[in-house]
Amino acid sequence: MPELPEVETVTKALADCLPQQQIARITAFAPRMRYPLTPLQSPSLVGQTIVDVRRRGRYIIIELRQQHALLLHLGMSGSLRVVEQHAERRLHEHLVIDFADGMSLRFCCPRRFGFIIPVMLTAAGGEPPELAALGVEPLSPEFTPAYLYQATRHRARKIKELLMDNHIVVGIGNIYANEALFRAKINPFKAASKLTRRDCGQLVNSAKTVLEQAIAAGGTTIADYRRVDGSEGKFVSQLLIYGRAGQACPQCASVIIRKKSGGRSSYYCPLCQK
Numbered sequence: 001m002p003e004l005p006e007v008e009t010v011t012k013a014l015a016d017c018l019p020q021q022q023i024a025r026i027t028a029f030a031p032r033m034r035y036p037l038t039p040l041q042s043p044s045l046v047g048q049t050i051v052d053v054r055r056r057g058r059y060i061i062i063e064l065r066q067q068h069a070l071l072l073h074l075g076m077s078g079s080l081r082v083v084e085q086h087a088e089r090r091l092h093e094h095l096v097i098d099f100a101d102g103m104s105l106r107f108c109c110p111r112r113f114g115f116i117i118p119v120m121l122t123a124a125g126g127e128p129p130e131l132a133a134l135g136v137e138p139l140s141p142e143f144t145p146a147y148l149y150q151a152t153r154h155r156a157r158k159i160k161e162l163l164m165d166n167h168i169v170v171g172i173g174n175i176y177a178n179e180a181l182f183r184a185k186i187n188p189f190k191a192a193s194k195l196t197r198r199d200c201g202q203l204v205n206s207a208k209t210v211l212e213q214a215i216a217a218g219g220t221t222i223a224d225y226r227r228v229d230g231s232e233g234k235f236v237s238q239l240l241i242y243g244r245a246g247q248a249c250p251q252c253a254s255v256i257i258r259k260k261s262g263g264r265s266s267y268y269c270p271l272c273q274k
């Protein structure tokens with residue numbers, strides 16, 4: 001599933017080419033993805049101009065004029081590409097937005113867990129009410145050791161679960177939670193409330209570092225994720241722990257363990273992450 005670095009990479013690419021584009025036509029080739037696609041075929045969207053594209057958590061906000069916007073989520077395996085209108089439509093490209101200049105945005109979503117819906121922003125440059133419950137951005141100044149320490153008090157939950165909770169901090173999924181915890185030397189199954197202030201400091205730093213490095217590499221391609229130009233994210237070669245069960249820990253050479261919990265795999269070093 002695309003996490004923050006992958007969505008950031010896609011958003012940056014869209015922000016380079018979509019602003020000032022005028023919507024000429026929106027065509028749905030399926031009745032729905034996660035939500036029905038019919039609201040997108042409202043005539044009021046035709047002729048609208050895109051003024052900005054930005055990310056919040058794993059959501060992409062495509063802002064139009066007068067506080068109108070399209071809210072987009074890639075779901076499990078969605079991808080976007082911007083091509084010329086005459087380019088052949090590929091399998092699973094369920095939604096096509098054609099622009100007045102002859103280009104077209106294609107939303108490919110094989111498993112249909114992704115969505116794109118029209119929303120209203122609370123203010124120009126702001127967010128839609130649909131995103132009001134989201135936690136802080138991990139790369140923002142608000143994500144501090146003190147914030148994480150406060151958020152982990154009286155929480156019986158495991159730290160990895162808490163790190164992946166979008167109400168607390170957005171955009172960190174299974175890959176980057178595993179990587180951040182390894183770099184901070186914290187066991188993924190440790191109770192969040194047992195983290196010391198020092199642990200929180202290390203975890204906040206390692207989360208920011210790993211996300212920044214992944215953004216610089218264009219994200220991580222495990223299976224379906226693709227950048228807007230169709231290329232793969234290169235961070236996979238920099239993963240230290242994720243997907244490396246049975247291999248030697250890069251720090252101490254112990255064998256990396258994989259443990260399933262709640263349908264997700266946690267990878268950790270039994271020696272470095274006691």
Ligand SMILES: [Zn+2]
Pocket residue numbers: 249250251252253254269270271272273
């Ligand atoms: Zn180790």
